[in-house]
Amino acid sequence: MKITKLTTYRLAPRWMFLKVDTDEGISGWGEPVIEGRARSVEAAVHELSEYLIGQDPARINDIWQTLYRGGFYRGGPILMSAISGIDQALWDIKGKALGVPVYQLLGGLVRDKIKAYSWVGGDRPAEVIEGIRKLQGIGFDTFKLNGCEEMGLIDSSRKIDATVAVVAQIREAFGNSIEFGLDFHGRVNAPMAKVLIKELEPYRPLFIEEPVLAEQAEYYPRLAAQTHIPIAAGERMYSRFEFKRVLEQGGLAILQPDLSHAGGITECYKIAAMAEAYDVTLAPHCPLGPIALAACLHVDFVSRNAVFQEQSMGIHYNQGAELLDYVVNKEDFSMEGAFFLPPSKPGLGVVINEELVIERSKQAPDWRNPVWRYEDGSVAEW
Numbered sequence: 001m002k003i004t005k006l007t008t009y010r011l012a013p014r015w016m017f018l019k020v021d022t023d024e025g026i027s028g029w030g031e032p033v034i035e036g037r038a039r040s041v042e043a044a045v046h047e048l049s050e051y052l053i054g055q056d057p058a059r060i061n062d063i064w065q066t067l068y069r070g071g072f073y074r075g076g077p078i079l080m081s082a083i084s085g086i087d088q089a090l091w092d093i094k095g096k097a098l099g100v101p102v103y104q105l106l107g108g109l110v111r112d113k114i115k116a117y118s119w120v121g122g123d124r125p126a127e128v129i130e131g132i133r134k135l136q137g138i139g140f141d142t143f144k145l146n147g148c149e150e151m152g153l154i155d156s157s158r159k160i161d162a163t164v165a166v167v168a169q170i171r172e173a174f175g176n177s178i179e180f181g182l183d184f185h186g187r188v189n190a191p192m193a194k195v196l197i198k199e200l201e202p203y204r205p206l207f208i209e210e211p212v213l214a215e216q217a218e219y220y221p222r223l224a225a226q227t228h229i230p231i232a233a234g235e236r237m238y239s240r241f242e243f244k245r246v247l248e249q250g251g252l253a254i255l256q257p258d259l260s261h262a263g264g265i266t267e268c269y270k271i272a273a274m275a276e277a278y279d280v281t282l283a284p285h286c287p288l289g290p291i292a293l294a295a296c297l298h299v300d301f302v303s304r305n306a307v308f309q310e311q312s313m314g315i316h317y318n319q320g321a322e323l324l325d326y327v328v329n330k331e332d333f334s335m336e337g338a339f340f341l342p343p344s345k346p347g348l349g350v351v352i353n354e355e356l357v358i359e360r361s362k363q364a365p366d367w368r369n370p371v372w373r374y375e376d377g378s379v380a381e382w
């Protein structure tokens with residue numbers, strides 16, 4: 001079998017799908033994208049295609065190494081997201097060619113189902129009580145919300161009280177019938193992260209995510225030494241070489257590699273195994289589309305340390321399309337309570353409505369994240 005063609009489709013809400021064709025009529029789909037820079041990743045995918053056309057898609061390991069090591073400069077969000085989506089598509093082809101789901105090729109199931117959690121509330125954590133009630137109605141009992149709005153490098157007791165009040169209301173309304181993680185979203189700097197974590201501790205969040213930016217990862221072990229709340233991070237880390245450093249320094253309890261950013265299935269399977277060796281759990285980051293989610297699920301289903309799976313149904317970013325809009329076999333993603341079941345079809349298990357993808361890709365928006373500013377006019381982290 002030979003790879004003959006790579007086609008990319010940028011799509012609402014902020015996704016990009018990749019179709020890899022072969023000379024034997026089997027095609028694979030991947031989701032190479034970095035949110036807000038889809039065109040840059042698209043250019044990278046096409047630039048890398050010269051290493052793919054004419055190659056045997058079954059040699060995923062060799063192709064991964066060629067894409068990664070074949071360029072003198074490597075790593076980072078753009079190149080690694082391009083490799084990630086290509087890698088997903090190659091696994092999809094392999095599974096389809098052999099007639100089995102990808103998890104079978106990775107050694108088979110280690111669990112029967114995986115807990116999913118749902119985002120609640122938007123960019124700013126208001127109206128979460130109502131949101132949680134609605135989602136409880138469809139079976140969710142685990143949630144994630146933004147832990148705070150923009151937070152000054154040194155901020156006021158008033159801002160801290162407002163942040164704590166949202167979380168206190170959740171525990172008051174639901175007791176411990178639900179669990180929730182708080183995503184600081186890299187909005188908080190180290191001095192305020194210390195204060196906020198201490199103030200939020202009594203409400204026992206399930207985890208605190210990106211308490212500071214990945215660029216300040218040296219603070220993770222220091223913050224972990226201060227609190228018993230599990231600390232999560234990883235969505236802005238790329239390749240096992242970057243994860244190696246955070247695992248070695250300690251501090252993280254939950255590792256959140258993104259299957260569309262960190263190097264795809266080939267790489268995240270290895271990152272998951274590295275995490276297990278450090279007694280660190282896995283919760284793949286996935287605010288993206290159905291192919292990225294399927295890739296996450298295949299790794300979850302073969303990794304004992306996977307604890308829960310993020311997914312983007314109803315997420316505030318999904319303006320213009322929902323998670324399953326482009327999927328034909330929607331029923332395969334239906335959940336059993338708050339759990340996903342193993343994808344059952346060969347390959348990744350996502351049947352893409354290609355006609356709709358082609359049609360909708362003609363008016364794809366260029367999504368950008370907001371640029372926030374503080375009261376004094378300086379740039380704040382979103």
Ligand SMILES: [Mg+2]
Pocket residue numbers: 183185209210235
């Ligand atoms: Mg996050």
